[in-house]
Amino acid sequence: MDNNEIWVYVETVGSRIEPTSLQLITKAKAIADGRKVVAVLPEASTIKAENSLQAYGPDRVETLVDDHFTNATDEEIADALFQVLDQNRPNSLLFPATILGRSIAPRLQAKLQTGLTGDCLDIFYENDLLVQVKPTYGDNVMCDIVCPEKRPQMVTVRPNTFRAEKVTDFQTKVVKASFTFHKEGNSQIIATDPIINSSSKLDDAKVVIALGRGAYSAKNIQLAQDLAAKLGGMVGVSRPLTDEDEFTHDDQIGIGGASLSADLLINLGISGAVQYTVGIKNAKKIVSVNIDKDAPIFDESDFAYVGDVTDFLTALTAQVR
Amino acid sequence: MKIVVGIKQVPETDSVKIDPNTNNLVRSGIQGIINPFDKNAIEAALQLRDQAGGEVILLSMGPDSYTTSLRDGMAMGADRAVLVSSRAFGGADTLATGYTLAKAIEAIGDVDLVLFGRQSVDADTGQVGPIVAEFLQFPQVTFAETLELDSEKTLVAKRQLDSAVQDIKLTLPAVVTVRKELNTPRYETPVNIKESFEKPITIWTEADLNLDLAKIGQAGSPTKVTKVYAPTKDVKKTVTLSPDPAQAVSELLSQLD
Ligand SMILES: Cc1cc2nc3c(=O)[nH]c(=O)nc-3n(C[C@H](O)[C@H](O)[C@H](O)COP(=O)(O)OP(=O)(O)OC[C@H]3O[C@@H](n4cnc5c(N)ncnc54)[C@H](O)[C@@H]3O)c2cc1C
Ligand SMILES: Cc1cc2nc3c(=O)[nH]c(=O)nc-3n(C[C@H](O)[C@H](O)[C@H](O)COP(=O)(O)OP(=O)(O)OC[C@H]3O[C@@H](n4cnc5c(N)ncnc54)[C@H](O)[C@@H]3O)c2cc1C
Numbered sequence: 160m161d162n163n164e165i166w167v168y169v170e171t172v173g174s175r176i177e178p179t180s181l182q183l184i185t186k187a188k189a190i191a192d193g194r195k196v197v198a199v200l201p202e203a204s205t206i207k208a209e210n211s212l213q214a215y216g217p218d219r220v221e222t223l224v225d226d227h228f229t230n231a232t233d234e235e236i237a238d239a240l241f242q243v244l245d246q247n248r249p250n251s252l253l254f255p256a257t258i259l260g261r262s263i264a265p266r267l268q269a270k271l272q273t274g275l276t277g278d279c280l281d282i283f284y285e286n287d288l289l290v291q292v293k294p295t296y297g298d299n300v301m302c303d304i305v306c307p308e309k310r311p312q313m314v315t316v317r318p319n320t321f322r323a324e325k326v327t328d329f330q331t332k333v334v335k336a337s338f339t340f341h342k343e344g345n346s347q348i349i350a351t352d353p354i355i356n357s358s359s360k361l362d363d364a365k366v367v368i369a370l371g372r373g374a375y376s377a378k379n380i381q382l383a384q385d386l387a388a389k390l391g392g393m394v395g396v397s398r399p400l401t402d403e404d405e406f407t408h409d410d411q412i413g414i415g416g417a418s419l420s421a422d423l424l425i426n427l428g429i430s431g432a433v434q435y436t437v438g439i440k441n442a443k444k445i446v447s448v449n450i451d452k453d454a455p456i457f458d459e460s461d462f463a464y465v466g467d468v469t470d471f472l473t474a475l476t477a478q479v480r
Numbered sequence: 481m482k483i484v485v486g487i488k489q490v491p492e493t494d495s496v497k498i499d500p501n502t503n504n505l506v507r508s509g510i511q512g513i514i515n516p517f518d519k520n521a522i523e524a525a526l527q528l529r530d531q532a533g534g535e536v537i538l539l540s541m542g543p544d545s546y547t548t549s550l551r552d553g554m555a556m557g558a559d560r561a562v563l564v565s566s567r568a569f570g571g572a573d574t575l576a577t578g579y580t581l582a583k584a585i586e587a588i589g590d591v592d593l594v595l596f597g598r599q600s601v602d603a604d605t606g607q608v609g610p611i612v613a614e615f616l617q618f619p620q621v622t623f624a625e626t627l628e629l630d631s632e633k634t635l636v637a638k639r640q641l642d643s644a645v646q647d648i649k650l651t652l653p654a655v656v657t658v659r660k661e662l663n664t665p666r667y668e669t670p671v672n673i674k675e676s677f678e679k680p681i682t683i684w685t686e687a688d689l690n691l692d693l694a695k696i697g698q699a700g701s702p703t704k705v706t707k708v709y710a711p712t713k714d715v716k717k718t719v720t721l722s723p724d725p726a727q728a729v730s731e732l733l734s735q736l737d
Contacts, residue, residue: 172641172642172643172644173643173644175643175676177642231620232619232648233610234619234620235619237614257527257641257642257643258622258623258639258640258641258642261606261607261621261622262610262622262623262716263610264607264610265574265578265605265606265607265608265609265610265611265614266610266611266614266620267615268575268607269578269611269614269615270578270614272575272702273546273702274573274575274701274702274703275574275575275607275703276605276703277574277604277605277606278604278605282541284639284725290600290706293602293604294711295497295602295603295604296491296601296602297601298603298711299496299497299498299711300496300498300708300709300710301708301709301710301711302705302706302707302708302709303705303706303707304703304704304705304706305703305704305706306702306703306704307702307704308702309702318642318696320669333605342691343619344651345618345619345650345651345654346619346620346621346648346649346650346654347649348646348647348648348649349636349647349648349649350646350647351644351645351646351647352644352645353643353644354640354641354642354643354644373724377702413591423736428689444736445716446732452578457718458716458718459609459716460716460718461716461718461719462719462720462721462732462735463719463720464720464721464725464728465720465723466728466731469675470725471725471728471729473725474725474726474728474729475729475732477729478726478729478730478733479733
């Protein structure tokens with residue numbers, strides 16, 4: 160059976176919901192144009208991630224509940240999803256382009272005999288056709304890909320490409336999908352060790368004050384930390400400052416560090432190298448301070464102050480209650 | 481152990497540009513090289529062969545020019561190569577590529593392990609490995625950063641996720657895709673280069689494989705590339721604040737909500 164729904168795969172590792180899945184629910188709602196948005200969630204019985212998913216307002220959550228999902232392999236997850244998706248054949252199926260998403264989606268694609276576009280940076284509808292925008296040649300070339308005949312139209316989408324937004328008036332239906340967990344004898348996850356990565360906290364901070372090489376002084380660091388505390392935010396840095404004693408790699412923003420989703424980001428003495436700016440493109444309001452009026456960071460900014468970091472920070476500290 | 485390594489030949493990506501007038505890829509004069517991650521897959525295969533004995537077979541689907549990369553791989557030490565090549569395979573997306581490679585692996589026969597790079601550096605999908613695994617009904621580890629023989633019939637690999645590291649045990653036959661962190665590929669030696677010209681490259685067309693013709697090439701490819709273009713950079717509308725710091729801050733605070 161074909162239907163016109165957009166399905167989003169919800170990835171979980173332990174009790175952690177992959178943020179990209181939430182971002183995809185919000186994006187799916189934005190492009191839905193009357194289509195229903197359905198979150199498909201394999202989970203162990205104790206996890207109950209549907210409770211936190213509802214706040215993002217999918218029309219429905221299809222839960223696949225089985226305690227084997229605590230340690231399920233790619234093969235087992237793809238098999239379970241296939242049982243549910245083969246019956247339903249939605250219009251589209253969105254996966255996070257995480258390691259797991261990029262491993263499970265192609266196995267499922269082969270079972271469903273449909274198309275899959277990897278690592279998309281944008282998706283939109285032209286009638287019922289999902290246009291899938293994908294970078295190639297190391298992000299130097301973009302291409303549009305479609306899957307005209309087969310359903311679902313499958314994509315994996317790069318993390319932090321879209322923002323997750325909670326909604327206030329959700330009416331989410333939670334449904335238990337029927338399927339049978341098939342244990343696969345030929346592969347087994349024998350250990351799972353969590354990685355403690357505090358830079359993920361920077362990813363989620365609502366306010367970020369970012370210091371670059373042009374802001375590096377004891378006084379500026381103090382001012383920035385006090386201001387961040389006042390605003391309920393965090394201090395982050397460009398890469399050169401991670402070589403200094405005050406900061407570590409966990410504080411780094413950019414391609415090798417955090418991808419921000421802040422409501423407000425203040426860049427201080429940062430030039431705006433592309434390795435830095437890929438980490439800030441999802442920040443909502445960007446304010447930048449630089450003595451060089453031609454600094455590339457201003458192209459990415461909503462507000463520009465051409466001048467000295469200390470002058471600006473001092474004035475800001477004085478006026479923020 | 482009979483090990484197959486999937487090899488893709490790719491353009492040196494640093495030199496690929498879009499012609500702003502025609503919106504086509506400018507590829508003239510670009511050298512084809514082995515997809516860099518595939519060298520890590522070859523290295524892993526050679527190490528396992530050295531430990532357990534057996535044979536390393538390179539497998540590629542593509543035009544005749546791909547023999548360049550197959551020779552390079554044999555100069556690293558692989559034993560022989562298979563090139564699946566014919567017009568009928570042209571225009572394949574990952575599904576049709578995966579199907580064709582799976583059929584070729586069945587034709588090679590009694591394969592214990594299939595290794596791939598984590599992804600190609602041109603189309604960049606990383607999908608071919610898992611698709612082949614699905615068609616062959618083999619278990620998989622993707623993005624492996626360690627890979628060790630655990631017993632004659634089992635391997636253990638490590639895979640790093642965003643918030644955890646998994647140790648996965650596989651019973652052979654299996655598919656593994658590898659990251660560059662796995663190893664450092666060996667250099668070709670003069671002796672190996674010389675020998676590589678004596679090693680056989682078998683060429684198969686659709687007639688040599690037990691295939692469903694509807695599943696290969698363009699016909700077997702559900703996806704279509706409709707447009708290729710240079711990325712656009714959107715420059716934001718920027719409000720420039722007053723040069724006086726106190727004035728600048730009050731302007732800013734009045735405009736932030
Ligand atoms: C493979 C690779 C990966 C990388 N990954 C990252 C990454 O993840 N994150 C990252 O940040 N970088 C990364 N980099 C480095 C990146 O290319 C830049 O070198 C770095 O971001 C520059 O940091 P910056 O803007 O703080 O310093 P600079 O480029 O030195 O800029 C300092 C700026 O401060 C301004 N300035 C100086 N004095 C003042 C003052 N008193 N008041 C106001 N402004 C002032 C200057 O005009 C200048 O624009 C990477 C590089 C490579 C090659
Ligand atoms: C600009 C562009 C974008 C594309 N986007 C998509 C897309 O989103 N979805 C899609 O289905 N197809 C896409 N394609 C088609 C895709 O490039 C081909 O199907 C290709 O043959 C295999 O995909 P890949 O390069 O992504 O390989 P990957 O899956 O990234 O390669 C992983 C590994 O598989 C092995 N491998 C890959 N190709 C071969 C081969 N021909 N022979 C032997 N081993 C191989 C190598 O070991 C390689 O390291 C695109 C093509 C282009 C030109």
